[in-house]
Amino acid sequence: MQELTLKHFILKQRVLDYYRHAIRVTRGIPDSQARRETVLWIRSEIERNRYIHDVGMIEDKLAAGRRELKQILPSITLTSKPI
Template identity: 40%
Template sequence: MALSLDLQDFLLRARVLKLYRQALRIARRAPDHSRDELKQTIRREMESNRNCNDKQRIRFLISDGIERLKSLDEMLDMQGH
């Protein structure tokens, strides 16, 4: 059975995947001792919302994820990573 996505679904999915890739990229900069745990946390967050079909909630989660990534990125910058 093939899934049929409308344009809005397709664009939201693309934004989610982009966020996931960005998160993993930033996680690579984390200190060795916390990198694996951070990657697991990122994956767990994505998996926990995998079956969400509420477009408004998905948009909120994307925005929240972007803000959280900005904070993580800034924190890693301050630590020199």
């Protein structure tokens, strides 16, 4: 097993912050079924990438997740701080 660095722990927190933020944002979806499906999709993406240990790949996946969230919910405003 690969030894985790400080950067891994920082990225883990950023991923958790992103996940929490994404779940909060879905509260704005008026259709409850669409909201549930969106939450399930977000969770499945996080789970699918759970075992990635490459720092660069984690950062890329996080950036892609932010882009996808903006595309799915264009009316939301993601915070300016990197999540």
